[in-house]
Amino acid sequence: MNHLPDDLRRLEAEAIFIFREVVAECRKPVMLYSIGKDSSVMLHLARKAFHPANLPFPLLHIDTTWKFRDMIRFRDETAECLGLDLIVHVNRAGLEQGINPIQHGSAAYTGVMKTDALKQALTAHGFDAAFGGARRDEELSRSKERVFSFRSKNHVWDPRNQRPELWNVFNCRIAPGESIRVFPLSNWTELDVWRYIEHENIRVVPLYFAARRPVVRRGGNLIMVDDARLPIGADEVVQNLAIRFRTLGCYPLTAAIESSAVTVIDIVRELETASTSEREGRLIDFDQTGSMERKKREGYF
């Protein structure tokens, strides 16, 4: 058998089971690919699940046009290198209205460029199941979500009416127009993800590793100046600091941490002594009370 520690092996097998079950039972699955570490792990697990066959579903990236440039580069390289069927979707209407995270606030911007965009793409392609990389350790409302999470025709989640999940017997049946969000990494923690990346030698976006990068301090957060669209206030100073990211998203909404971790092993070590959770760097989690639950009910991943 492979070299993995017992607990990772069990998590790996669970995720593979989930991938296969969806492909066996659903009509048209897709994998939501957000380019981050969780997506990299999901992609790796999916390839293992169906080896030696190619992935039996496409990948979908919701591009807000505000992702880090390194992420887009990594996405295209990965798709090229593994011969993936990658769909990139942008909410054109939102783009034409000029919706952006700087002027419109994170809640409105996320609603249009992420949630609406996702719903558009899922509806347009008629996907009935979408894999997502969410983990139960990330956020409180996630800890209550099932592995198979059902969405109405309008992509709405009803947390009070979830299907019981017994053993590993998943009920994948849906009515026409309904869809399922499926989370193969539900039982993983952030540290599991990094330990797995280490053991399996999985490539991730370089932004996870510390390097000197231009940043400004804003409201206690370090925001990277990834391109010229980020306005720099008169009293703000762009500094070159050794930083890395624990989580990746739209660059103006994603805070960096100061770090010297330049390898996966460094990151694992850093996490073992970390005192804050990864989502502290995600500014959108804090923009409303019960923020994530509300976004999820409306259709956000």
Added chain:
Amino acid sequence: MKAISDPKVKAPSGREGGAVQRDLLRLITCGSVDDGKSTLIGRLLLDCGAVFEDRRQALQRDSKAVGTTGDAPDAALLLDGLQAEREQGITIDVGYHHFATPRRRFIVADTPGHVHYTRNMVTGASNADLAVLLVDASQDMLEQTQRHSFICALLGIRDVVLAVNKMDLVDFEESIFNGIRDAFAGFSSSLHFRSVVAIPTSAVLGDNVTRRSDRMAWYHGPTLLEQLEIVEIHADAAPQFRMPVQWVNRPDASFRGYAGTVASGELHPGDEVLIARTNVRTRIERIVSMDGDLARAGAGDAVTVLLADDIDVSRGDLLASPNKPPQIADAFACDLVWMSEAPLLPGRSYLLKCGSRTVGATITTLKYRVDVTNYAHLAARQLARNDIAYVNIATVEPIAVDPYQENRTTGGFILIDRLTNETVGAGMIRFGLNRAANIHHADFDVTKAARAQLNGQRPIIIWFTGLSGAGKSTIANLLERKLYALGKRTYLLDGDNVRQGLNRDLGFTEADRVENVRRVAETAKLFVDAGLITLVALISPFRAERRMARAIVAADEFIEIFVDTPVEICEQRDPKGLYRKARRGEFRNFTGIDSPYESPEHPDLTLDTATESAEHLADEVMQFLRRRGVLN
């Protein structure tokens, strides 16, 4: 027992140490609403360092806003993640939380205590190795605790910790703890737990959760965390190899792999295996993985295998060790937990999913329901949500199973409602009834086709559905006269008439209505087999049973006619005076008054009796039969 060191010393950070090999214990916590479950788990997470600093700070903030512990952090708020839970102070759904010590890693399923969410507890228990049952020391043992104990045992949990919590409310009194411990031992003895360890705790103060209590010096056993660390979860001795085929991997003509997760036992290249359904033996040729071929795979591993022979294997098949093969049966005795708001109705057809196999299934006998307060057996005609029962179930095709207590994967199943797709029940197989092996379908030389030919007609079921007084019998009667005049051989099965003979033992509850329709449908099927044009005039209020009636004959042998008369008109006509009686409350369960009628979604023909005469409508049916080619 091994020496136990102070967990605070050995676990400065409870989070993962990458290099350490630790096993994983899955546990479930259950108790009633106010036993302090969330507080207890929150305490474990906090004390094991599984809570990051930013969440600790958020907890401090939230505790002041909505907490119940004054200025101290309210650990329960760590767990109740949904807004409704925080506002109402209850746990609605199963939450999964992680923590670890250097010795073990834990995934805890925090399940709701309230009776409405028992199905969620069943969900949590299905994957748990151990249960922590909480009891409030200041209360009597509640029915809920007995229910939870029973469910844990039913779902195969063998190791239990009884946390007698809120000891601070009873002055840490030893006699109270002993009383609860003994009461639990009394009622749980019939549940055959392997280990039960009772621990007096105060989750609010942290006593005997991770820290030994100074206030209960009389207690010498382990703390909760110590018990969780040392309890041994035994694997069953030498389990037999089982692997449900989940997906067939066919990238090209040269490769045909069978993907699945090993449910139990081991496999190696060269091992002989049995395809349970077809009873064909073959050998494992290779175990393929992205990291190269494997020499061995064990329980829990997700693998892809190649077989030595080119044989018929597909999703839903079970690969098994030929030494002790699974049972093949289409009828089973099993325990059932009902989860749906809609009642379980014996006779109704559900979907049963066991492993990767999904088949149609019906509860044929409801043997008894269990009263969870005293584990007595009660007679039952139907089951409500959260009921637990012992039933016989029949599947439309034989499936391969093991007793649940030997194998959770091949012995556990869910039931799915065919119309709503809801997961309505969870079942644990006790044994196969082997009906399939003992009753064979006999084939005779004179066939349905031959009988139809002799009659010179196309046998078919013409099924009239609609409310009482809608005009079903009147139209069916006129139709039969017209068919008779053409020399057709017919029979009319009328609801009222059938109830005076074949179905005299049935009443008007939902369960009896389901059985009523099932018997009429089976009779109509026999009449079609006999070559007759069979008319059925029956309220048949539920879509599920009408669908069943259609499904048991060939696709072109069933016509559903909806006699669409609004209830107001039926009540006005009231030919039998039944609506008046129902309105006066003289009897209950009258369709359209206090029992539902589910209109057909896609009837073959709809008859509007409000505007047309019965004679005209019977002619309309005749025309329809000609268009369908039933009549020339």
